[in-house]
Amino acid sequence: MKSASKFEKFAARSWNLLNEGKPFTPIFTVGTMVLFHLGDLGNTAGITEFLLALLTVLPLFIMYFVYDFPLFLRNYLWIPLVVFIIAWPELNINLLLFAAGLYFFFTVFFWGTFYYHLRIGTSWLNFTRFWKLVLKNSDSTSGNAQEQLPKVFLLLSVWELSFTALAGGASVPLLDIVLFYGFVLLFAFILHKYLFDWKPKAYEGYTKDEGPKVPDNCLSDKVIVIVIDGMRKERFYEANTPFLDQLKENGTEYLNMETVYPARTVVCFSSMFTGTYPFEHGIKSNMVYKLGVNTETIFDSLRKVGKRGRLLGIAHLVDAMGSDVETVTAVMHKDKADTNMLARARKIIDEQDPDLFIVQMIGTDQVGHSRGVLYDDYIEKIEEADALIKEFVHWLEAEGKMENTTLVVCADHGQADGIGGHGHLDEGERFVPFFMHGPHIARGIKVQEKHSLVSLAPTISYLMGAPYPSSSRGKVLMDAIKAEKDES
Template sequence: MMKSASKFEKFAARSWNLLNEGKPFTPIFTVGTMVFFHLGDFAAGISDFLLAALIVLPLFVLYFVFDFPLFLRNYLWIPFVVFIIVWPELNINLLLFAAGLYFFFTVFFWGTFYYHLRIGTSWLNFSRFWKLVLKNSDSTSGNAQEQLPKIFLLLSVWELSYTAIARETTVPLFHIALFYGFVLVYTFILHRYLFDWKPKAYDRYTKDDGPEVPENGLSDKVIVIVIDGMRKERFYEANTPFLDQIKENGTEYLNMETVYPARTVVCFSSMFTGTYPFEHGIKSNMVYKLGVHTETIFDSLRKVGKRGRLLGIAHLVDAMGSDVETVTAVMHKDKADTNMLARARKIIDEQDPDLFVVQMIGTDQVGHSRGVLYDDYIEKIEEADALIKEFVQWLEAEGKMENTTLIVCADHGQADGIGGHGHLDEGERFVPFFMHGPHIREGQKVQEKHSLVSLAPTLAYLMGAPYPANSRGKVLIDAIKARKEETQVE
């Protein structure tokens, strides 16, 4: 039986996100590289080193504030080229040392050692992982095309300042300040005029514009199965007879859009609060302040005496707190979803929640460790199909599907490279989403674009609970039969 995530694992997951998420990784890696490279120089004191660090601090702040998502990362080399033109005497050994450390960390430590210990990938995974790192497009430390130009520029400015201070020559503070001004203006222009693909947020609350929630709701229970990281067109390519049957006999949303940034904890927070990161407060997998800042669907259900549970891996507790049943993420990739659904049966047996959400993680794990454009990824989607079939058949045998709505979706897709997701590259933005049950229209294909923030208010509508206070999503009313009586007549 699958173990719950321990306190140590929750702490370790949060700590790992410091190295996994791109924003904290950049300063941590840069500082670590400088310290290791100059370790032998500290015998005479480190005051010069720290003073030089203060000089480069504004550039650290700028790179932490701005994302440089997707193709904007290509423009990161321009400031570095300008720096080389103005200060051509680079410390090549430092940059080569940094590049070596970076690829050792991403390809061998992360892509091979870490994934072998956590999910059982081969010790030879580095033979593929290096290619994934070079083409990765997401917001993690594994995005070489974003991280390397940032790291090279930070190290070069720091080294320039440190060398001048150590040699007691004049630090070109005025010219460095002018250079910072150029980088700031350049960065602002790029993000102001080229960063235009972030999804448009709904500007009104569901409670003001949404339909009146039916008294007592429509469904006695709702089961939500989230296949983490399932890329939409790869799902269509896979052989998934059971999921195909569910979506063909229910309602499928053909243009269901995830949120930005498309990181797992962000997406789950948006799906179950009905609103966006600027409001619920979860803006990456690195959660600095635990807990969403708004009501969740679980809070709404409590108001009408109903109960919801979310079964997922450790870091979801950072957003949803005690409404999450955490499970260990340290398990072989071929056992993860089998164990997850075994734990799901146990929760339903023992707790019988009105809303039950389960996160299947095998597809996402393989996408990150092996890439999404290989057969390994398709095989995980097909495995998920077979496991979901067994799970639903068990629910039916237990009498749990008589007046139950089943929703199957992904929280985000995955792009090329190491299963990248975050900045809404191709393969990330639109996700599979379909509903099935006695109150769901059959054979319906909805072309209109919708957002995953619509999940929470739709759950509230189906279950007779008030909309979460800050929910902005639109109820997916075109999937729902007009009246409860309509299904009874049929």
């Protein structure tokens, strides 16, 4: 199985410019305006007026970059647009219709059909479902029509107002626009201060200060973590997963394991394996502006005691974890992705025999994004993951790799309705499947208390006799751990 090439890593980072909502909004708005006015930009005067008009709309670009308007807050985005229309009723309807058409072409046909067909083999008819997913999607990505359209319409309308005035030799109503911006800024600030109140509460102290002392002798020789990317909890419970059910019934299951905010894959993995939050490790979205986390990772902790960990995943995890990641190409058919991933996992264990091994299974997440989470396609991927994990664990047992090994199975985040959105913790995203199994793990325990995925790194440290990552804030999952080894 191929590793992700340098080009694929570059392409993955570039694609996030169009996937993440914050960079997409200005890129799409500027591109739309340029295409619409291409005929007006044939001379120096037209280009100058176009750029001067852009300067008048820059404050609004900045405001919409700072304020996401996620989840239900997007419903309020139409209010500034309505106020603008009342103040300046002469809208360029053709421009807005052009923008809407271009937006749905990009999301439904280019992204939802063409891109997914080339990358994971989705049907050429995927657009017949994808348009409904774009209309329902709630997270702040480019595929959130109810957030992106009112933002883009207002940005284009303000830009068009200034450009039309300059092109006609009139003055731009700067004072009125400034007053309007003041209203938008105050409106956004009040909404986010008083209504944006659903972020998980972070643990305040550090594990090294408040957590239990790490045992002098490690409890587990090895720890294997299988992350089923994007597995929505209640859909997992609905699926027929006999092997995973057996693991969680004969181990310890955390019934209220909470992901981090924002629930993006690179953010979640960074938090899971540093033990802390985005404000500390520095990875705040899949769009990584500065490579590498700012804190120690579990891999750094293991190196201090002469042990080695490896993470197997797709290209963008390198942005956070660097050389501790073995990459695989994400350009593969959705029905082969997890099979190939676990084949590569066997090869790494054969050749490197790491003490900690983490593997990211991506098939469920891919199908959730391309086909939606409320359809049978998604359930089928979860059931496929169950069968593949069974084969993988049985292989580990046959190779003698499970004798004193703790196995953790979890998701990094769930997925909401629409295009399997995740980030701002809509229904289906916040709480994830999480269970542990092994000779030092209590059997048949169901933990009701709410915990956070930041607990994974310090729990691994405790099991493997390594110091806690220096910035870890997670609580060690002591409900699951027992000192006596279960020989049964």
